[in-house]
Amino acid sequence: MSARSAAPAISRRTVLGSAVGLGAAATVAGCSPAAQQEAPTGGASGTTRTVTVRLWDEQVEKAYRASFDAFTAKNPDIRVETTLVAYADYFTKLRTDVAGGNAEDLFWVNGSYIQPYIDNGNLMEIGADFDAQRGEWIQPAVEQYTRDGVLWGVPQLTDGGIAIYYNAELVEAAGLTPQDLTDLTWVPGGGSGDTFLPVLQQLTEDASGRRGDESGFDGTKPGTWGYSAAQDLQGIYYNFVGSAGGAFQQPDGTFVFDSPEGRDAFGYVVDLINTHRVAPAASNTNDNGDFTRDQFLQGKIALFQSGIYNLKNVADGADFEWGIVPIPAGPAGRVSVVNNIVVAGNAATADREATTRVLQWLGSAEGASYIGAEGAALPAVTGAQQAFSDYWAEQDVDPGQFAEQGQLPSISAPTGQNYGAALTAWKPFFDEMFLGRTPVDEALAEAQAAANEAING
């Protein structure tokens, strides 16, 4: 008897059946979510449950990891994992992941993008489980994320207001002192009463060393720019619109930036770039939101206007003396946009109880203190803000200017059901306007029409 005949008889039908079965199994396995990625949420049945958190800020992620280590030490049954997604792709990826059921249990969201998630029931209500903590959160953040009496996220960061970081060496080289920068005023169209533009011209140098206010200055060959004017919503143009006395959006979401005040504000900023050339050409900045920050850190921009969200980056990246001064005042005074960020609970989480406990931790003074402890950002939990102040006091940095600006009149942060679509709609017109190729009046009119069409779906 041969070995072959001794083996159990396997019919062709058996082989075919097995092949088809294996193929089907492989196909089904390939389609199942578990095969695509590890299940993001833990189940209550396991001894250790995993809660996942998505955010976009690298500095805060480091702080979160320390915070979650402390949380797990107190709650050994829950492990917390963080996922960092770059801001440029954050809201695109979040939306596709929420749609695909792959989003984390908790994720950061800002005022511009939260509305569709509220409208479609994708977020957990911050309800009675958080009543004991509500008083610890800063009120503007609670108001910004409350709709019809329901809060949709636990406040995490507050930006305060916008301020200007200055390079002390460049300021001194221009024959100025930090005091010269503390009370500047911009006037629509420049001219009489405008103290901001002359300072910027003094701070700007072309490649051959001529200052922006000297004859023969050639701004097309830049050496050092005086200012960071660019198509930066939060850092630059919202504040100019606000300090011109205008609004960008009405409370119902309608865009109203094509107004006399809006034209004054954008006209001034565009002139700084294209006429006076005290800021980088928009071809550098339109598609690169980090260009001005990077140039400031490289000592190529004297005044960098931004928020507290760049404080840690500046402190870590600048190898020169620097300080913080107020933004310039406009016809309506010194007005800045104030924004807050919340962490929201995913309504589709598989473990609501564990997710709620992590949310409560992040909303507590202890949990949020880690954000401030390393100076990563200003926590929106009042009791955690002292850690932030202490950290920067140790570094001999006074970030009080952001808080002071936050107390002044502000312009509302962008929002709306279709805010992302509106931003996509107005950007091409703004690109051309900042490049100086389309007149401000024309660009604003077209941009506003496109934005309003998009925001209304």
Add this chain to the structure above:
Amino acid sequence: MTVPSLPRPSAAVRAGGRPRRRLRGDAPAAWALLAPSLAGILAFLVLPILVVVWLSLSRWDLLSPIRFVGLDNWVEVLTDGRLGHSLLVTVLFVLMVIPLQTALGLAMALLLSRGLPGSWFFRVVYVVPWICAPLALGVVWRWIFSPYGGALNALLGTDVEWLSDPDLALPVVAAVSIWSQVGYTTLFFMAGLAGIPTQVLEAAALDGAGAWSTFWRIKLPLLGPTTFFVLVTGVIASFQAFDQIYALTPNGGPQGATDVIATRIYLEAFQGGFNLGGASVMALVLFAVLVVVTLLQQRFFAGRVTYDLS
């Protein structure tokens, strides 16, 4: 010119040499062997296409429930000027890329096939851009073309706004595309040249044909199948070009100068409005355009390509 002919298969071999009854008996086994790949094709090719067709008839923004809207998306997209603009930009892009990419690939293949010293080094170098991640290359090129601090302006001593000038943006992204794809084209032409029987070239040489005459009358005609393949795949790839163009000019470029159809589909689906229905319509239009273009190419080459190298 006399060329020894290769042995041809006998009629019995061509017919398979086995009775029809046997073939019928093998059918289940054949289906079983095909089943895994068929399942894959159904799950990952046919099903997604059907989903795209369904989405083209629906309103969906990823978060709200999917709502059937009939032909509304089709009417909206086909009456909106953006699709036509994107198709025009795409055709211009293809016309810039394909002739140069093919000619350069052929020229480099001819040079590298001569066996000159160091040819192996250039063979590797030419293929490197093709095997690198297009998005990463796009980021590097973006720095090279940066108006301030960019390598190209520094090298030339100019202040040209390569990517934000509406007249320059498309030729610039086309040049980057050619640069990254020419190695791939070269590889195929080299394979095609290696497949030309040496006896044909020797016979041409014996008959007194010069290098130029050999190229035009022998090599180029016998490279017909390769040229056909390179053109078909190149045209399809150029119509679908996305990653490098997106990395260089993220929002369709200045005044929509680089708003090719693949970028438009992405922007429509995933930026801002999340209009999955409209994007699906555009994807199906692109599919139809590619089918038509490929059929036209096939028809053009049908009487001009010989697969018989004997």
